[in-house]
Amino acid sequence: MGEERDKDNLSQEMKQQEQRLDGKALSFGQKLVYASGNLPAALTIGLIDTWIIYFLSPSESRSGYVSLMAAGVINFLRYLCNAIGDPLVGWWSDRTQSKWGRRRPFIIFGTPFLVLFLVLVWFPPVQGISWANTLLIGFYLIGFGFLYPVVVNPYLSLMPEITPFIKERIKVSELMGYGEVLARIIAVGVAGQVIDYYNAHQRTIYGYSLDGYKVMAIVGAIITVGVYYLMIAKIKETPYDQKKAVPFGIFKAVIEVFRNPPFIPYIGIIASFILCSNILIMVTPFFGKAVMGVSEGTAGILLVILLLVAAIFFPLISYAAGKLGKKQTFTVAMFWFSFFSSLFPLVKLIPGLNPKVFGFLIYFLVAPPVAAVLVLQRPLISDVIDYDEKLTGFRRESMYMGAEGLITKMAWAISFLIAPGLMKLFGNTAEHPWGILLNGPVAAILLLAATFYFWKKYPFQR
Structure with a gap:
């Protein structure tokens, strides 16, 4: 009898939860600013997933920086670190108490390190295949793998909090989808054009030759910092209460x-x-x-x-x-x-x-x-x-x-x-x-x- 009563209560709570269909907690501008955060979330990982194996490994026209097998192992470890880091960051963020909230500190302080590692993976220390490249680029890529959930997990965690309304959540998610599509097109198509142009017209700054891959990463880093800091300035978390004291x-x-x-x-x-x-x-x-x-x-x-x-x-x-x-x-x-x-x-x-x-x-x-x-x-x-x-x-x-x-x-x-x-x-x-x-x-x-x-x-x- 007790179990049946519990099931009935839970079923009733589900029905009550589904009643929050219509409502407005966000202006269109707030929806757009929050959804724009999905662009750097998809762009940063899209640039690496699309180009890093080709950039690092040797080909008929390039000597490369690490062996193809090493590039594969490094990227497997990157995703492994990403997978392990996700629940750890989730647990940490849920238990965080600060004047900025539970999510915003991770985005504020994590974003500079995320974009730093995004850029550094395209700066091998030496020309040609070497253990120095394998170890250092491996460190940068694995570091990126951990830092990615440090920023993106709290960003995604804001959505259920900023609006409780079903249709408004769908609209925000639709706008996020446009951001992801744009990011994927940039990572696959636009980045390729940037790489081709700057590989043919390289610039030298402070002794570094900026080929197309480095320019691509630097532009991606600037976009990421700009979008996330704008989002943080415009989107606020709800006040801290006992429901957040996990x-x-x-x-x-x-x-x-x-x-x-x-x-x-x-x-x-x-x-x-x-x-x-x-x-x-x-x-x-x-x-x-x-x-x-x-x-x-x-x-x-x-x-x-x-x-x-x-x-x-x-x-x-x-x-x-x-x-x-x-x-x-x-x-x-x-x-x-x-x-x-x-x-x-x-x-x-x-x-x-x-x-x-x-x-x-x-x-x-x-x-x-x-x-x-x-x-x-x-x-x-x-x-x-x-x-x-x-x-x-x-x-x-x-x-x-x-x-x-x-x-x-x-x-x-x-x-x-x-x-x-x-x-x-x-x-x-x-x-x-x-x-x-x-x-x-x-x-x-x-x-x-x-x-x-x-x-x-x-x-x-x-």
């Missing part, structure tokens, strides 16, 4: 996250989507070159098309979530992504199908679900965090961002085993393309299982 130790804090019923289906579908989308991103250059028969540069356009089409769908996703609910909209989007991801092998199974037309069409069709993730991920976890307050009596936004970061980084790491493994087993060339094409159905099956679980177990409809 008493849990680190292990208790993590356990309580996983005891929150909505968190498991939420993190399951988010981690599965990240794993599956990373699989498809990794095989895109191979798909373009071996299957479509286009250059690497043209293959890169596939990802730009995906991002641009996703941005076009942002308003529709926001509208659908407001009318139908976040759960229904997100579930349909994940089924959509699973279905079209499973179609990759058709390019070889249907005689006469033009691979170039098919390639551009399939990347166009998987874009709307990407829009759903960019728009709805933050509002979904905000609901989960609100419910945690019902269970524990405390506001623990940063711990949830940390736990999410830990699991999603693990999903990212697993994707680096699946895609290369399939290509090694079944081939990644024009003559043997099935290792490329099978990644689509494998991703679809994994995401489909997570989507069914999310639909069945996630409790919030709105």
